[in-house]
Amino acid sequence: GYATLDIQRERRKGFPEIIFGDGKSKEHLLGIFERLMRFHKKVVATRVNQEKASYLIASLKERYPTEHFEYRSDCNMFYWISHDYVEIKKTGYVAVVSAGTSDFSVAEEAAVTAELLGCEVKRIYDVGVAGIHRLLDKIEIIERSRVVIVVAGMEGALASVVGGLVSKPVIAVPTSVGYGANFRGLSALLTMLNSCASGVSVVNIDNGFGAGYYAATVMAV
Amino acid sequence: GYATLDIQRERRKGFPEIIFGDGKSKEHLLGIFERLMRFHKKVVATRVNQEKASYLIASLKERYPTEHFEYRSDCNMFYWISHDYVEIKKTGYVAVVSAGTSDFSVAEEAAVTAELLGCEVKRIYDVGVAGIHRLLDKIEIIERSRVVIVVAGMEGALASVVGGLVSKPVIAVPTSVGYGANFRGLSALLTMLNSCASGVSVVNIDNGFGAGYYAATVMAV
Amino acid sequence: GYATLDIQRERRKGFPEIIFGDGKSKEHLLGIFERLMRFHKKVVATRVNQEKASYLIASLKERYPTEHFEYRSDCNMFYWISHDYVEIKKTGYVAVVSAGTSDFSVAEEAAVTAELLGCEVKRIYDVGVAGIHRLLDKIEIIERSRVVIVVAGMEGALASVVGGLVSKPVIAVPTSVGYGANFRGLSALLTMLNSCASGVSVVNIDNGFGAGYYAATVMAV
Amino acid sequence: GYATLDIQRERRKGFPEIIFGDGKSKEHLLGIFERLMRFHKKVVATRVNQEKASYLIASLKERYPTEHFEYRSDCNMFYWISHDYVEIKKTGYVAVVSAGTSDFSVAEEAAVTAELLGCEVKRIYDVGVAGIHRLLDKIEIIERSRVVIVVAGMEGALASVVGGLVSKPVIAVPTSVGYGANFRGLSALLTMLNSCASGVSVVNIDNGFGAGYYAATVMAV
Amino acid sequence: GYATLDIQRERRKGFPEIIFGDGKSKEHLLGIFERLMRFHKKVVATRVNQEKASYLIASLKERYPTEHFEYRSDCNMFYWISHDYVEIKKTGYVAVVSAGTSDFSVAEEAAVTAELLGCEVKRIYDVGVAGIHRLLDKIEIIERSRVVIVVAGMEGALASVVGGLVSKPVIAVPTSVGYGANFRGLSALLTMLNSCASGVSVVNIDNGFGAGYYAATVMAV
Amino acid sequence: GYATLDIQRERRKGFPEIIFGDGKSKEHLLGIFERLMRFHKKVVATRVNQEKASYLIASLKERYPTEHFEYRSDCNMFYWISHDYVEIKKTGYVAVVSAGTSDFSVAEEAAVTAELLGCEVKRIYDVGVAGIHRLLDKIEIIERSRVVIVVAGMEGALASVVGGLVSKPVIAVPTSVGYGANFRGLSALLTMLNSCASGVSVVNIDNGFGAGYYAATVMAV
Amino acid sequence: GYATLDIQRERRKGFPEIIFGDGKSKEHLLGIFERLMRFHKKVVATRVNQEKASYLIASLKERYPTEHFEYRSDCNMFYWISHDYVEIKKTGYVAVVSAGTSDFSVAEEAAVTAELLGCEVKRIYDVGVAGIHRLLDKIEIIERSRVVIVVAGMEGALASVVGGLVSKPVIAVPTSVGYGANFRGLSALLTMLNSCASGVSVVNIDNGFGAGYYAATVMAV
Amino acid sequence: GYATLDIQRERRKGFPEIIFGDGKSKEHLLGIFERLMRFHKKVVATRVNQEKASYLIASLKERYPTEHFEYRSDCNMFYWISHDYVEIKKTGYVAVVSAGTSDFSVAEEAAVTAELLGCEVKRIYDVGVAGIHRLLDKIEIIERSRVVIVVAGMEGALASVVGGLVSKPVIAVPTSVGYGANFRGLSALLTMLNSCASGVSVVNIDNGFGAGYYAATVMAV
Numbered sequence A, B, C, D, E, F, G, H: 001g002y003a004t005l006d007i008q009r010e011r012r013k014g015f016p017e018i019i020f021g022d023g024k025s026k027e028h029l030l031g032i033f034e035r036l037m038r039f040h041k042k043v044v045a046t047r048v049n050q051e052k053a054s055y056l057i058a059s060l061k062e063r064y065p066t067e068h069f070e071y072r073s074d075c076n077m078f079y080w081i082s083h084d085y086v087e088i089k090k091t092g093y094v095a096v097v098s099a100g101t102s103d104f105s106v107a108e109e110a111a112v113t114a115e116l117l118g119c120e121v122k123r124i125y126d127v128g129v130a131g132i133h134r135l136l137d138k139i140e141i142i143e144r145s146r147v148v149i150v151v152a153g154m155e156g157a158l159a160s161v162v163g164g165l166v167s168k169p170v171i172a173v174p175t176s177v178g179y180g181a182n183f184r185g186l187s188a189l190l191t192m193l194n195s196c197a198s199g200v201s202v203v204n205i206d207n208g209f210g211a212g213y214y215a216a217t218v219m220a221v
Ligand SMILES: Nc1ncnc2c1ncn2[C@@H]1O[C@H](COP(=O)(O)O)[C@@H](O)[C@H]1O
Pocket: A017, A018, A019, A020, A021, A046, A047, A207, A209, A210, D195, D196, D197, D198, E099, E100, E101, E102, E126, E130
């Protein structure tokens, strides 16, 4: 068949396989989603566009009329939580810091992912270095978190500045926000990889999911 | 919330925050625009496409029926100037020089930005090096300016030629005009960064806004 | 011959041709230096390594035993100022801000160039964003300048932070300090080109000379 | 002066400034090292080559004849620990996993850094995917750690495989080991950024230091 | 004319020219297809999109109402096999291994191409390294093949892992599945070129056709 | 205004300004076309898409109902030749050689441009190295030309092979035909720049126009 | 320790681990070499420079005075074959074809590797496309092989031409021979990946070893 | 053997094989040079460094004591012309124009190559766009040539300016002179490929040889 589910992933990694919605036909996506529902109590898919989401909801609602399926169109996430699912909340919180309003969608992907993985999240959005006092005003709430996600596009300098100010591990997410020599996020990516501040690690461009997941992993340490 | 306005920017930088229209939902864009209107007498947004502009005008006109909102579709700028706003004009003028007609939109973004920041602007368009006499005919008006913006795509050679001929600071704006090994403006960008002429500095590809802003900063020195 | 001097440059640009020492044989370098001495009272060469400098000094001292030739080995500049040269100092000063001690050589190239072009320079070194309070402590002296040069390697975030805090034109110089995904300065270069702060323009990687020259041009506006 | 020490860093980040030895003259390096010794009980410099190390030892031994200075030539680290320094060990251990013997130097930089920051380290070296059973044999000791560092060059696939097998946060360090289309580590870097396994974050190419530091940050969560 | 058919290719290469459907007008495509039908008993075109396929079928059916034309919309292949064509099957089989469901289309292009060239194919799909046990479960069937095709996107690590486990030649196909620093398949491509496992060779990004063809060539050795 | 015509170009270069249709609004395009018609007897625009062409024809036909305007939709060229224009044909012919049918559009742009500049053209299409006998069959007609244009995409090897076989100057045009590691023509471009055959020079990717123009220049030597 | 030998590799892959000499200290290299000698009858190291080779020979000769160690300085290979080793020759031969004399070292690495793996090799060197008759003269001996290795630098066109002429699998090895836009082999690499000829697969730049190994794998099919 | 001479090249191309000195051992270089001497009356090698040149001269002088061998150390060319060689001069001259003194070596490679191929050459050096009047002073001598070579590094703008001013075919040679974002000549290369002036074609970075050869080819049209 077109898919070989990794049913053991929950045992190994503490969380079931999360479906990568991009590049899959909607039929494949549906097939995988449904099969995962049989083995788990929470199923999550990322990068699901509006069209695929509508198809998923229509098809799934027909078969599971009493279940609730959530689609977050602002960050393209689609998920289902069984009503008998019991969440075990992790101690402390994740701070999700973003540079500008244009980074909203990636920041939300990170925040929602972390929440789905049992973390509390505090959002500190649009505090980029063009007006650094906005960040300085919020530095305490960031330092009191257990792990920090910084989401920034254009030149991505925010990651270094946060990294220089707090002692917590910083997960930097470059976004593709920008144009020209931004080269679709390359600029912010290189910035973050070369950060002069210590305690900063990096995930892929626009990979809010990866950052949220990583934060949950650190929260579980 | 999705936005943290930088209200102090006018005090620090001499001009309020200018909204980057790209990558923002139209609702976020409207929300930020409106909130800035409460603190300032001039609000400017760049990279606003036709669809967002129509939404902004419709929504804003409803709430502020007596105000005038301007949309420059040829350079994607959207702005509002309060009727009781008093402009303080800067001495001298900015020369905006462009290589070809295809660079028009970026050149206008530079010119309009500088004008919105209180500068007089003289436009010298379509005088690229393929017919260099066109530039030599205009060199005096360029030299008499206080600062020069050169907008050029393809190989961007115009910046070096102007830089070799005038004593004023030259702000070079590479454009993405071209194809193939132009790599969406990379070619012109590298040209301008490696200029053999002295007195040339560079902003991002297609960043007419940045050049106009920079020119205003120099005019204020 | 191998060289066609641009004797008119002083008239056009306000300062004579400055020799690019790289890639020239030491004999060519000497020949050009000497010929420029006949037309001007100040002759400057950049990117002159130790070996070429020794050759220049030995040869020139033999022919002009009473003249003084200066070699700045920490920024590879070589110059001669005629004893009857009268400097006209420009009003105000240039602030040269650097991120780290490793950027010293490029920062000095900028500072010395600006000084040779008649500017007063204030140096604020090693105040990168990993310890941002160092910058905040100096922000007033920077804001009081007429033009700011920011020299930074690695991720180059300092340019954006300074650009967000001061109203003066900022000339950003990316340096090749760093390794790996720094790609010899590309990282800092892209950062500076994509700066979310307005009022920042950029020169080539390691181009301290270009920044110093540009600053002098702005000081003359 | 050439340096502005960040004395407050220990308070902010829990560990004093660590000197980046690359691109600094040996005199500057010595000056900074000595000044930091006055404020802290442990001073560390990375990327110190043999020549600079000899100069540092000779100069420092002369001034501090009773102190011990350590140079690790296999990972270019130079440090001093005051004899009255009292280490507070962190709970658990860091697993440092490397793909091949050629990655030794970067892996050691990571391990030594983590140790200097108070972590216990277990080294699992040369277990790359060309002979994956070597890794599978060690997977339990890796899973029992609190955080994992994976160091790999060439194609860097090891990071994904480890990430797929363990639940702990994985810090991936691409190395420049390889040739040709490796483009000095770019290949391994891109691999790690695009890992299909969740729970993997990345630091700069050859940045063993950054990974060791990050691990310590996570251990302190 | 717009085309010069390579009628001798079957004699030289053992298989007729296969048409590259991309970048050809539908009229040109039809013209070439028809002309090849006159010389061969099997005609294949790759990268034929839905629109061109419909045009081809409509036009060809009109002229050859008794012939069957097959369009595989999931891998964009279009072909015709004359009813009097007699296939000579090659000994053994090709294993086509894919990393994820998103790689389906490229994997099918490889599998169908190999089948059209007379090979038996076994498909082992969606066994990427994020859940490596899925691969280990299938390793025997892979080792028993005569040649292995590995199709993987994102970081493409699967090719190295397979290459480390089997003795058969591995043909690696990077796919453009992924985003951000994947740079449309560059990441997987570099991974595969730098594989630390021996016995791995690489074809172009998304070039399932090339891999299937190569496998058939090896099967004929 | 938005345009500064280079009326003297015909005198300098032997042919009037040719309009670059890309990136110009249709109104600007029309304006420039019309103004050039006043000064010259032949006006040519390249990269004119269907939509702009329809607009041009409609508008121009209205104003000049007796003139003929030609649009070549297969190579996006639009031109007008005054009925009283007298062509002076150049001696000999240009050979335009293409690798595959997919390169048709660029090859035609080259051929039509050369024809518009008074050259006779012989087309030898679809003779790429995958079936090299097709080229060898035509080598005499190529050698008898005065200058050769080679148009090839994918890996662009045809340019080297032709360059190795003929003594005439070869102008190589890389096309963006291909996918994946072709990087929109970069592959063919690099091939042609690094040709081991002597007597090959290169123009931009997909720049059939440039090659046709260059050929005419050589024919005039 | 610094190394975890993969003793099972011979069983899995049919040949023991081959040591990658680059980036290993000479002590590590020696240690690994010696340990492998205990488990196998043939030990091979690649990318061993002259200095390391001398150290290895001196050290190994001291300990194993009766054994013969071979160093091929023209392709940097170092190996030992136990005198009681019995080679099982594979049927047929590998054709190693090179474009120019400058590719000699990589071609030899391929040829020697294949020979060490039990293959007969025929060398056809310096038959690049600048003088294609040299290749055509040898095409029969190439077609009669079981697998072909093509080694070429600069633009690497030879791989496509050979691929177009023979029916055997072609393994293409790009070399870093060339300069400028060759970008250390990138040009030839891209050429080979985008080959319009079918039946061509590619290994890393300068990876003669990988090609020789792959050929042996195919010979064993 | 290591070399297959292309003795027929003179017949095909009008000039014998020219040896590429780079990447060949000095023994191979000597062997090829000597063998070519047996078939031709002029033998040329490019990219021969000082060490290889000394070896060649010593060895060749021993065997051919009455022959003269010329080494041009400023452009690394080595050649021999038999005393009974009769040159047939081509009509007209080639203009070799360079931007700066640092481009001297590449310009000379172009000029000497053209001379060796029977062309008269006029050198116009160091007339780059930083002082454009130097070029305008020489424009007539350039226009009167039959073909123009423009050699320029840094941003390479000179090619466009010359291309805009003259009607003759321009062969542009980017040089690697520059630093930083020059990326070893990439900047000038892209400039020249994207030239807005018509009649400009390009050869590889630093490929003076290729330009000189091409010019001779055009002179023979
Ligand atoms: N947005 C995302 N970015 C990166 N990886 C993801 C994303 N969503 C899911 N994944 C991972 O992608 C892997 C491949 O998934 P699949 O192609 O669905 O088999 C899974 O193991 C997921 O953990």
